[in-house]
Amino acid sequence: QTSTPLLNWEEYLRDVESTHSQLLQISYQLRQSFSHLDNLQAEFESKYQMQKKDVESLKTYLKDIRDTSQYASAKEKIETWSLDLKQMSSLMPVSGGTFVELFLGTTDLRFRRKQQRIAFKTQYELYKKRLGPFFVWMTFLCFLFERNRWLHMLLQLFLAYYYASLAIRENILRANGSNIKSWWIWHHYLSMGIATCFLTWPDSTSYAMFRNRLHIFGMYTALLQILQARYQMARLYTLRSLGKAGEMDVANTDSTPIHWGSSMKLLMPFVIVGQLIQLYNCIFLYRLWRMFPVESQILVASILFLSTFAGNFSTTMYTLYEKTRG
Template identity: 30%
Template sequence: MSKPKFQTEWEEIDEEYQQLQETHKIYRQKLEELTNLQTTCSSSISKQRKCLKDLRYSLTKCSQKCDEKELKLITDIKSQIKEKGNVFFDMEAYLPKRNGLYLNLVLGNVNVTLLSDQAKFAYKDEYEKFKLYMTIILLFGAITCLFVLNYRVTDEIFNFLLVWYYCTLTIRESVLMSNGSRIKGWWVSHHYVSTFLSGVMLTWPEGPMYQMFRSQFLAFSIYQSFVQFLQYYYQSGCLYRLRTLGERSQLDLTVEGFQSWMWRGLTFLLPFLFFGHFWQLYNSVTLFRLGRRQDCKEWQVFMLALTFLVLFLGNVLTTLKVVHQKVQKNQEKIPKND
């Protein structure tokens, strides 16, 4: 007598279930092995770092009283120590580690390390798309507030969107840095300062001082979004070419500024950037003048003036430093005539 159809189906499902249990058991074992390997690697890196730090200190002391041959050897060892530090950085990008202070405050001690190159690149790609879409939204938002809807509530929505955007960028960038992205220097701090500035704009109450600065700020926001769109379009193309040639990491990002790798083919962006930087200075001067008026009572005016000044100084000094370093490098490459 043949089995009923439902019994055959049940037996097939039960057999697959048993296989699933075995597969999951193997998965759990491999996961435990992976965790043990991660712990071992992290401990070894910490130990190596400590030993190399002690050795570097000893070499520095020795270099003060040694001959030329030993000095050359010490220099070579120091160079290799520096290279090992870079290797450790790349290794740690694939190992769980404690979050920095900012991520701990926002997310808690959650492991944000992505273990595969594919996952890291997918997250970085999603970050870039988020920046592009939000830049376009903010551009149209500023245009709408300036030319169509002259209402306080729409300004508040726009300013809140700016606060949310920059807060989100700082979190996403912190996650990318935990996964090996070499974002550093002023361009990291820039978004924290921008978050603070947007927050102060959000709290600025309606009044004569606000209305005097409103149009200038919205016009600046339009220009800034336009330049950021230009930067994304051209930087992403340049980064793609450099990654293909193996000159840049897969986790390198587009930034709201100028870096050394942008020199070739992207120098046309410099006038746009400098104009935006000096517009920040103009905003600062305008706000300082408003703050000196007798009818100005809002603390936001002076705070915004100071913040725009910080942004101007940070952006201009960093850009000039990059340009100066690149010009010096190019001059060193030019063969000197006897």
């Protein structure tokens, strides 16, 4: 290939030149499209906001009227507009919420290109899949090297980072129409808090009494997360092949009741056991704190475990209720 220019140099140069001018033209078109898009986007945003206000005020106006027969056709129209607006909202800018803003500032995080949306979700899934085994092994090492506080701290640092990253990504996914319940994001915030408690817990007698339980629980959770990730992948695959989800389109936010599947049945006992361990940790830590009341990390961690248990359990039960009902 590198010797080609030697043979017919002139021709090769001419080829490259013509490709170059084509490229220049495309880049020119691209820049034009972007500036065209900028204007169109601005126009759309202002019109959308106006229309939303109008339709909303029409709705509230109609709500006060008893004699609806006369307004039946108007009501129907307004319903359609309202639905249209909901669909169009996927073209409006979106913020990732406070937590994401803490890291990135207020920027528009809407994925307007389908490709981007799918890529981001895939990356998120890959991330969980890759780090699952890592945490299993790392926690196992911590369990083996029971006295190596440095290793334990490294694990807790990783965990704090891991949950922060999950929370950022899930906030962005949610902003782009994922149905993930906000509790699971809160769960990550609390887990960051728990990791911080264990990171700053001095290497004391009380820590020695808890560390093995901590790492056994950690291994269990890491294994469970691998199971969960498999379930989520399978579920996503089913939904995708049904042509319903996986694209996080606001258009199909209406929940798709998947029937109580066999994989879910398999997963549930493990999930419940994991949550009961959280409750156990909460009680154990509370008792430990009564023995060492100076180390307030213990109490904070206990309270955080309680909140995690309460939220996880109730959200899982609610999800089950929704699914078996549908």
